[in-house]
Amino acid sequence: MRRRIAVIGSGPAGLTFARVLHRHGCPATVFERDPAPDARAQGGTLDLHEGLGQRALDKAGLLEEFQALSRPEGQAMRILDTDGAVLRDWRPHPGERANPEIDRGQLRDLLLGPLDVQWGRGVTHVVPGSRDGVQVHFADGRRETFDLVVGADGAWSRTRPAVSSVTPHYTGVTAVETSLDDVDTRHPDLARLIGDGSMAAYGVNRALVAQRNSGGHVKVYAQFRAPLDWHTHLDLADAGAVRASLLALFDGWAAPVLDLLGHGTAFVHRPLFVLPVAHTWTHVPGVTLLGDAAHLMPPLGAGANLAMLEGAELAESIATCPGDRDAAVRAFEEQMWARAGRWAKITTSGLERLVSPDPATALAFFDELQPA
CATH class of the missing domain: 3.30.9.30 (D-Amino Acid Oxidase; Chain A, domain 2)
Incomplete structure (x- = not known):
């Protein structure tokens, strides 16, 4: 079987990529190892930033639907000391929608829409460079060939070894x-x-x-x-x-x-x-990575937002440059690495300050995040 674009993983990155492609009339098939959309809980809530995750949803034509589902009140943040005393109590202003929250399951359902998702199709490895394209090897023993494989399969990506030998470290x-x-x-x-x-x-x-x-x-x-x-x-x-x-x-x-x-x-x-702060790879035609597969970083609110914007941007690049897809992917990777590297530094430093020998550093970290 031959399909032009395969997306490995149905997290925010892969689904946003596929949804923006779909909006531009470009087909892609998403492969997910989960047997069904509701096979497992999708994890905690996400705050989607105006310039990142919300921008991606706008590119997918889903911003209004997101706003109807999201919880602006979830932007509130309270900091306590170990005695239970309230040190900070930040609450959003009326109408503020800078970082509203949405449950991961709700976001997945929003993105799925009309997409072609094959459930229960776990991937074991990806082999680029074959005569016909990139081979995807599945856990059920089948193989399929694609022109482009986008690995959006998370921290322990099965796609990543096709472009990088680097693995996450504790x-x-x-x-x-x-x-x-x-x-x-x-x-x-x-x-x-x-x-x-x-x-x-x-x-x-x-x-x-x-x-x-x-x-x-x-x-x-x-x-x-x-x-x-x-x-x-x-x-x-x-x-x-x-x-x-x-x-x-x-x-x-x-x-x-x-x-x-x-x-x-x-x-x-x-x-x-996490992956190294400056994780990059030598470009491999026909394969690229998004989100945690590309730049796993501490979970401080940036990862899913970056992943979704990357998915949207890569999809737009492909849709608007059909004659030179590989050049579009290569240019996208350079842009992704620069932005992700900046955020990886911020989140790595943030984790060091939030779980540290001096609790005062955590409070200072949150103070710095608040608008003047």
Whole structure:
């Protein structure tokens, strides 16, 4: 079978790329290893920035639909100390839409629309340079050939080795995720503590972050510096044991803050990995990367936004330069590397300041982000 463009991965980057191509009348096929759109939870909420993610949605013709789904109130941010005292309480002005929040699942549904997505089609590897184009090898044993393969398959990309031998490295910071459901009814005190958007408390080399999603769902992240194998004495499937270990790690923090962990019912280990700040590669005709596959960085609000804008820009470049697609891709890569490198420096520095020996550096980091 021969298709001109393959997109590996149905995250924000790949779907935005395919959706903008579709708007320009250019077909592409998205391959996703998940067996169905709702096969697993899509993760926490995203704040889409006016000049990045929202700009990408505008290029896809979806900005108005996004605005109807998004939660401007989710831009609120509250910072506490470990005693539970409120240090900062930022709230959006009426009508402010600089960084409204949207659940990842809602964003995926918005982007999917009319796209050709083949579910349950995991990729094992990609081989460029064949006579007929680029070969994509699938987990089911099949192979298909394309003119262009766009790897948007995340941190542990199966496409990346076709252009780069670099692999992600551990930052030294681990996150353990849990969640609270129906928080306004079941945990009204925590609902008030968190507010309308996000809440964070910072201590020595650790942090607790709570983030509202829609429908009264809250994601909670315990972040701390630790060896990658810190959990070897724990059964991560034993929620009670993980909860007890985390409560011991955050011992001495205010009881209302610790309740964020105490009421968690399941815990997911998410060590933070990154690619080198200046990750680039020698251009390979017929293959390129987007998003985390290209520039995995600390999760401080930039990654999905960059990924979506990259997808939109690459799609526009291809649609407007049909006669020299490879030159368009090469020019796009240069632009992506420069912008992603700047953001990788910002987010790497941000993680160092947010999970640090001096909690005051976290507060200063957020102060710098606020408009004058």
